[in-house]
Amino acid sequence: MKARAEALPTQEMLINMGPQHPSTHGVLRVILRTDGEVVVNARPDVGYLHRALEKIGERVTYAQFMPFTDRLDYLASMNCNAAWAWAVEKLAGIEVPERAEYIRVIVCELNRISSHLIAFGSFTADMGAFTPFLYAIRERERINDLFEEICGNRLTYNYVRIGGVSADLPDRFLEKTKEFLDYFDPKIPEYNDLISYNKIFVHRLANVAVATPEDAVAYGLTGPNLRGSGVRFDLRRNEPYSVYPKIDFDICVGTGERGTVGDCFDRYMVRINEMRESVKILRQAIAQIPDGPVMAKVPRVFKPPVGEVYFRAENPRGETGIYLISDGTVNPYRLKIRAPSFVTMNIFEKITRGLMIADIVAVIGSFDIILPEIDR
């Protein structure tokens, strides 16, 4: 037996997964060391989409950087816009009209739904079921239509301004949003019937790539990935900003309903449930939104006082942190963006050890990473 094993030597195979690969959600490169189908080691190699956004931020004015935030997480541009605006407002101490804050919350939550829809669709497509993706796109299309009405764009919105939003909501926007919510609400149970509790789907995801709560905190997971590990932490609740304190919603966490807490299935389910919570938030925001101006008085040549600020917002992919140092001129002295997807890549190597190649795809999909944000 031993002699035969020597006669047939096996060797580990080094495979490049990406930067061009259908399931790496962009130009992520994963260097796989595999023993047959089993992954010995998977090291993510990021940086293929680096555009030096932080450096650009130091060369342009505060307002001019707004369109660049669209390109951070292009599936949640509104959230990135708003995070930038909130950070700068915190730095300069600008008081934003309440109506503008409500509009921001409405567009952010709509964008969260659309972002989670893409996460859901692309994840199921990674698992081999292509159909849910088109269902998700169908719903997202209606959100894009709504956004097109308020700012004319369908992907990179550039809608939020420092001190408010660029324009008030168009006529009947709130009614149309309500119509969308009435249409969308019953779709979530439909997704669950269609695919979430499909036996094959559950088998592929349950107990795969478990991130324990301790690990999740230690490795800096945030957002749905952290909550998927059962940690009840949501910046909208734990460090409230904007008008979120006035709105009642639940924090969805992974429960390990089909396997272990923190497995791929939990991370997936958290996103599905969060869409429902976003619908809840939207309904309340629409009911509460006051009349009034949508833009604060901000000087044309905007020079915030000397100082530094760190603001973090709960974006669909986790905690987007903006660290700004102002030297009192028109452009920031230093800008640092904490991108949730980038930090998430830390844990990748640890939790993928010993999985199969097919599971790597599941892990990438369950983290719902987005490359322009990783590389910035």
Add this chain to the structure above:
Amino acid sequence: MLESLAISLVDAVPVLSGVPLWTITLLIMVVVAAVVLTFALTYAGLATYVERKVAGDIQARIGPNRVGPVGILQFLADGIKLLLKEDIIPAKADRFLFVLAPYLVFIGSFAAFVVVPFGVGLIASDLNIGIYYVMAITSLVVVGVLVAGWASNNKWALLGGMRAAAQIVSYEIPVGMALLPAVLIAGSLSLQDIVRSQGGLFGIFGWNLFHNPFTFFSFFLYYVAALAETNRTPFDIPEAESELVAGYHVEYSGIRFAFFFLAEYGDMFVVSALATACFLGGWHVPFLNAEALPAVWGNLFSLGVFLGKALGLVVVMMWVRWTLPRLRVDQLMRMSWKYLVPLTFFNLLGVSLWLLLFQGRGIPQMIASLFG
């Protein structure tokens, strides 16, 4: 069979008596082969169209609708496009094997059409080892897939090839064992004999599907295993677009790729045809005996019935493909060896015992005999 056909042709057309008999036989062979191949290719082309339409329906979109009325000519446009594409052979590929692989896959899939019993007299060659022949010739596909994966000199293709080989070899066992009950009941390996054995009793209760509980389950076991053998979703791990990009045919382009593509659709039809012939009574329909009709009408009628049943099963495969996610490779293997193989074996045992205990009579026959 061909020889007797040649003799009858000579009898009917006296002019031909001067020509040696073997030339006529050869000619008939070529004609029959051409007819079967034409059918197979037309079917495969139309099946791609239907697949895309079915996918469109399931995914709440329209599907092909530009070329021809309701996009029906899309497959021709695609075929022409593939023919005109540049034929790329990677620099580091094993050229000979790279070129050979698509032929192996194509032959393995389409040679099986020869024994498909399309109608009362419509069978290219009624081999007395029909099922055995299909199992053997479709195994050529494994060789082709493995060769393609190896010759491409691409790690993803190699992984895909290895997966495919493991999968097809594993699933051939349950496929074979799930088909055996039909062989036992008919007492013959010839597909035409198996179909004939399912006549009788209003034409529907003679079907092997209703013969006894074991054959009933056998049909579903066969269908699942056959789905895996054809590398279709949820068992499409050798191609696994989201994991292996395209698996063993990742380096193939143009018409070479089309060969793999056509072979997949050929395979789908072959396994559906086998299921139809072995379990769903082939060309039998309730209350009408096609064999009693005049030859031409009987053949046409039975052809329609057979194609209807077989293509129905093909559409079910498409339906499944656009509905379910994909299994993982270890889950796939577990399913074959831990569930399908023992279950098919148990079924085979059950059918054998049934035939022994009840002298080969099925439940419908026994119920019928109760009423005299």
